[in-house]
Amino acid sequence: MSATPTVEVPAHVVLVPGFWLGAWAWDDVIAHLSEHHLTALAVTLPGLEADDDDRGSVTLLDHVGAIEAALARAPQGARTVLVAHSGAAVPATVALDRHVDQVEHVVWVDTAPVVDGYAIDPNVTGDEHALSAQYDEELAEGSMEGLTEEQLATFRERAVPQPTSSMREAVSLHDDRRLNVPGTIVCTSFPAAEYRSYAKQGMPFLAGILQYRKLELVDLPTGHWPMWSRPADLAAIIADAAAPPE
Template sequence: MENTSPSATTAAVHVVLVPGFWLGAWAWDDVLPHLRERGLDAVALTLPGLEADHADRGSVTLEDHVRAIEEAIAAAPEGVRVVLVAHSGAAIPATVALDRHVDAVDHVVWVDTAPVVDGFAMNVDVEGDEYPLSAQWDEELEGGSMVGLSEEQLATFQERAVPQPTGSMRDAAHLTDERRLDAPMTLVATAFPSTEYRSGAEHGVPFLAGLKEFRNLTMVDLPTGHWPMWSEPERLAGLIASAGTPETADGGRPAAVGEDS
């Protein structure tokens, strides 16, 4: 885990930023300054096996990722609001961490992803110990998920991405505390509008099944690609900050893009 929070101040809100597949804490570098400008403390995680020099990705499990998130939640100062932010495939360990620590998490922000249901696994058929970005790069480009990224950002992504440990993809989420279903949440829909998220859930898309279970979830559209931490870092930070306010955490609507946040 890489802690990138400022050490000199204690903010009223502690944000835990969890990147998706292939990414480390560096993925949030453009978002962190905007969070700090809004008075929020933050920690960006590099999940186990996503270190550039990790020697044995085959030994990394979903449980390892969950524990890293649990540790970051537990590290928040007493009395400080905790906002858990998960991007893409990090939704799986983040949902498990929420399930185990419902009382400790005040709000969850899903960045172009969604909370999962009990028993969900990302890809039970993936082979080998590692799943490299190259295995999906062309599909991501053709599918439009890279919208809004400059050539420099694309090059940095390819250069810094590391293979995803396949244990984190094969292992299933085990959820036991139904109180998670009432946890305040915001889903920031970027590569697809929120209406398509709802439609996908209604049509049985497994990754979106949680949208039919969770009862305190607000959707906000931020039209861009799948990587808004690079294409729209300031707006994404504003939505995260809005989700961290007591009014929002109690069920209010986050400020939409373009509104003051």
Template sequence: MTDVAPARPGPAPRVVLVPGFWLGAWAWDDVAPHLAAAGLDPVALTLPGLEPDHPDRGSVTLEDQVCAIEDALTGGADGVATVLVAHSGAAAAATVALDRHVDEVAHVVWVDTAPASDGFVMNPDVEGPEYPLAVQWDEEMAQGSMRGLTDEQLAAFRQRAVPQPAASLRDRVALTSPRRLDVPSTIVCTAFPAAEYRSYAEQGVPFLAGLLEYRALELVDLPTGHWPMWSEPERLAAVIADRVPRGAR
């Protein structure tokens, strides 16, 4: 873990942790203690529709999830730096929330994902009210996106995963503030390296289109699978802590 200067008096900088598809706040349980030890205030979210007992996931929209992130961004003490962390498919909702609250966000960390571009739709072809986690995955996934996970972690993932509200994949991202493009941002590249991220974006992969738009964006390699909050929690926490503006702690 990176050495951390003693905390300043007053509220600690907040780190809003937004998990990707099928996950709740529990996905950050191994990361949050390292952030707290670094003098930060981790706030892990369970987005609407990802509660295990949600009665009507089909009614939950992308806008509902955006609003939950907005509430977290505006719920801290005035003048306290906030770092927004978004994993995987949460990038769409996180980008919209950033677009609306540029002044509340000191830095964005995109974990094996990228900011969405205006008009982006995650998957317009998803049918039905819910998008469940595939129960089975093959050896290629085990060596790729699932790399670094123990059997126990994989079992817990299967057991605790909640179907994603399908509308959150079908709804279109609408952005209005070009100021978001100047917010300092970091992409944590895990499942494949930074050079490939840039190459895929330049080739026109829609999910990575936003990468080419941001003007204060860095890419950091953290070689592991798609779920570094479980496979490399301490190293991921160190990357996040290092992005808190100097003097904020």
């Protein structure tokens, strides 16, 4: 009797956008992932729905819970890849810490895993932080490099204020096994060598680079929003992460 052939289950890719964005931010990347025979689940974190009028009640753990729910939708036997952009690294790191046995690879898009006790801005006030509060600064510093005028207009039109609790609350991490989960840092705003240099100089947001043992840093020169400026290239990097290890 011949053996039953092994059926390979497609990877489960979870896409988490950064500040001001919903699942829609990944549309172009998802289209290119399909060329790699991958489907993906894009997440809109609580408080980032356009019609949400109660962002003041949203907590960091609400964001973590949304990521956990997306991870839980993985088919049996699927290789799970978590993709976090920018500030989404904060709840994504907590979700990884809580589900270290479930996540096979993390792709950190112009960001890095954070360390225990980290908070983006513990002194931020109010219930929400709008894109308009720092748009001019982002534009002046090159964050928007590679984006067309149409993309910039869409960004301004669809951006939703970020619940400030997600910036103010510190993470609490407990499972050091997360440090051994393979990860890819997609370096867009500055080169990989500078990521490591800034981490060694004490930049808090990049401190995790010095702790994690299986990180690969990949250069993808563009601005802070590669899901729009270089979606095909970003999809290819994600597809590489989703491939089973040789």
